[in-house]
Amino acid sequence: MSTKKVVLRFGADIADKPVIYKLVKDYDLVINILKANVNPQKEGTMVLDIAGEKADRGIDYLRQLGVRVQSLTEEITQNEEKCVSCGACTDICPSGALYIDRPDMTVRFDSDRCVICHLCVKACPMRAMEVRF
The missing domain is CATH 3.30.70.20 (Alpha-Beta Plaits)
Incomplete structure (x- = not known):
């Protein structure tokens, strides 16, 4: 099972949507939230460990929603x-x-x-x- 560390940045329009739930349910991913700053009607950020065979598909889903996904390379x-x-x-x-x-x-x-x-x-x-x- 591949694991990726990513940073998610998303706008206020997505902050109140069940994005992480969808990653777990629809893409069968294991999500470990390492750090998060999410508030309704504000831009949010999350640092995640994403593990699972469909991790790339889950990341594509996030990008389709307008989430900026950065690989954590540092x-x-x-x-x-x-x-x-x-x-x-x-x-x-x-x-x-x-x-x-x-x-x-x-x-x-x-x-x-x-x-x-x-x-x-x-x-x-x-x-x-x-x-x-």
Whole structure:
């Protein structure tokens, strides 16, 4: 089963429609919503993991609705040589991808949980959190 990380951007006209429900029901996809900002009558954004054999067909459906779909090609990495395990990034990480490993008190990074919000990049005083394209 192929998995794709995508960013969806859609207008207010779609914000109140059951788009994710249709992806699951009509295309038999497994959807993991990593990050979302959806409000009625406003533009919305979502970061999703989409898994399933019909993922490409589901993405085509989104585009037909007028949803802008971008493949998530960037990733966040931790430069362990620069990291001093100060923990500044762990408090701000919304997904728990950055955490303090006890008892050695080392900052660890789980890239599978990362939603690529860039908050850690801004918060890190040592610039140990980096963006790769």
